[in-house]
């Protein structure tokens with residue numbers, strides 16, 4: 013395990029000072045890696061906080077380029093980077109924030125095989141994508157290799173957050189998403205409020221840190237729902253669905269949905 017340098021001990025002092033977090037857990041972060049899929053609003057906030065917090069390695073996945081309509085909420089990008097690949101610009105911005113974090117980039121769409129091979133190389137996966145098809149794909153692939161997934165989703169003035177560790181009796185993302193129906197809209201169609209995206213990206217980073225360092229109680233088997241129109245926070249417990257096509261009894265690992 014890589015030891016923290018004196019410079020790093022100083023840099024992360026406010027985290028190390030946290031009760032029961034200490035140098036040991038900061039050192040775990042230095043030796044941990046996260047796969048961040050989607051470098052939009054959620055991914056910008058999540059990657060920014062994970063790099064600043066001292067995570068050892070981040071791999072950024074996104075095939076998109078920056079457009080002007082991204083700039084209200086995708087806080088790693090500025091006007092001068094329009095039309096450039098998001099992952100390349102994000103890599104430079106994150107390296108400027110913390111050069112101790114190794115940043116790797118993937119700017120292509122991934123099929124299941126490529127995604128699984130990438131997932132296996134990381135300690136945790138953070139889903140920052142904006143559509144249901146990709147979220148279901150990430151869940152399916154994480155389930156196959158039992159890699160913890162931190163999932164966040166935002167729309168209009170509302171957001172959802174949950175964590176999946178795929179232990180035998182725990183639900184998967186599909187057990188949750190089926191409760192919300194198939195025709196979920198995206199923020200392209202409905203709009204989304206910028207600071208809300210930052211809130212959820214930050215909370216995804218926080219849950220990832222908690223899972224990696226076994227600190228606190230992550231949102232496993234629970235979904236946090238926030239309606240920022242009224243600032244109502246609620247939590248709902250949900251359970252594994254026995255007939256879930258991904259994690260249920262009849263699962264064949266070859267689900268095509």
Ligand SMILES: [Zn+2]
Nearest residue numbers: 184187256259
């Ligand atoms: Zn399931």
